[in-house]
Amino acid sequence: MNNNVIIEVKNLGYKYIQADRVNNRNETTRAYKEALADVSFTVARGEKISIIGPNGAGKSTLLLNLAGLSEEKNRSGEIFISGKIINEKNIYDLREKIGFVFQDPNDQLFSTTVFDDVAFGLINYLNKKKDPRAQDKEFIKKTVSESLAAVNLYGVENSIPHFLSFGEKKLVALATVLSYKPELLFLDEPTSNLDPKNRESFIELIKGLEKTIIIATHDLDLAYEFSDRTIILNKGRIIFDGSTKNILIDKDFLEANSLALPLMFRNNKDKAEI
Numbered sequence: 001m002n003n004n005v006i007i008e009v010k011n012l013g014y015k016y017i018q019a020d021r022v023n024n025r026n027e028t029t030r031a032y033k034e035a036l037a038d039v040s041f042t043v044a045r046g047e048k049i050s051i052i053g054p055n056g057a058g059k060s061t062l063l064l065n066l067a068g069l070s071e072e073k074n075r076s077g078e079i080f081i082s083g084k085i086i087n088e089k090n091i092y093d094l095r096e097k098i099g100f101v102f103q104d105p106n107d108q109l110f111s112t113t114v115f116d117d118v119a120f121g122l123i124n125y126l127n128k129k130k131d132p133r134a135q136d137k138e139f140i141k142k143t144v145s146e147s148l149a150a151v152n153l154y155g156v157e158n159s160i161p162h163f164l165s166f167g168e169k170k171l172v173a174l175a176t177v178l179s180y181k182p183e184l185l186f187l188d189e190p191t192s193n194l195d196p197k198n199r200e201s202f203i204e205l206i207k208g209l210e211k212t213i214i215i216a217t218h219d220l221d222l223a224y225e226f227s228d229r230t231i232i233l234n235k236g237r238i239i240f241d242g243s244t245k246n247i248l249i250d251k252d253f254l255e256a257n258s259l260a261l262p263l264m265f266r267n268n269k270d271k272a273e274i
């Protein structure tokens with residue numbers, strides 16, 4: 001495999017198993033929801049990609065699959081990270097390379113303090129590497145503060161995550177994955193509920209990170225600013241994979257796929273002007 005390829009997705013399919021139903025002949029049938037079908041693409045090391053698409057298109061499902069956070073039995077096709085296939089055996093080794101921010105930060109934060117949430121991934125990572133800094137309280141404290149400062153949060157270490165605002169939770173969730181410096185970042189709706197200042201500094205932060213980063217977003221202005229490459233999903237299939245700048249000015253294509261022009265192009269009677 002080409003060394004420059006960090007992710008290779010081959011014919012990925014994913015089905016959610018929905019509730020079992022009993023029909024009028026008393027037979028149990030299982031309903032499936034096909035969330036992804038025939039998804040193939042490769043990602044070069046260091047590449048930044050936006051995944052866009054309407055609600056239910058499969059964006060979160062795709063990111064969960066790339067991070068090995070989905071059920072293997074519901075998956076078809078193959079995903080390779082640095083040449084290693086994602087399966088139940090490999091996933092524990094692969095996870096240390098991966099930082100994942102969930103669409104809903106309530107799925108991510110479970111500790112009683114912000115400090116513990118941000119320190120958790122870092123300590124786990126260091127322990128796994130048998131790095132003695134896992135026991136170095138000063139190092140952990142410094143790294144947690146730096147990770148929070150990277151997302152503009154100061155003095156929140158002792159706050160209870162549950163009582164933070166949604167936007168603040170989102171920033172803490174980002175800090176939890178920045179703390180152990182994974183090679184790959186998968187961020188699901190990273191800017192949702194961020195105020196304009198936090199949104200701007202967050203975009204600057206992720207643009208500046210020399211990592212492979214894939215975001216799923218409804219914020220098309222973010223996609224435009226963040227990544228040269230955009231993948232568009234609709235009904236679980238890739239309908240576009242290419243230049244962000246070309247596709248996000250194509251009003252007709254976007255509208256045909258339940259999307260709209262980025263706000264920055266919606267002046268002059270909705271005509272894109274660049």
Ligand SMILES: Nc1ncnc2c1ncn2[C@@H]1O[C@H](COP(=O)(O)OP(=O)(O)OP(=O)(O)O)[C@@H](O)[C@H]1O
Binds near residue numbers: 053054059062103
């Ligand atoms: N746990 C689940 N059980 C059953 N179906 C699910 C589950 N999670 C997602 N789905 C279905 O799979 C499809 C894809 O969902 P997914 O959350 O990946 O979409 P999305 O593109 O991230 O949408 P959104 O923009 O709303 O976040 C949807 O039709 C959704 O209803």
Ligand SMILES: [Mg+2]
Binds near residue numbers: 059060061103188216
């Ligand atoms: Mg989603």
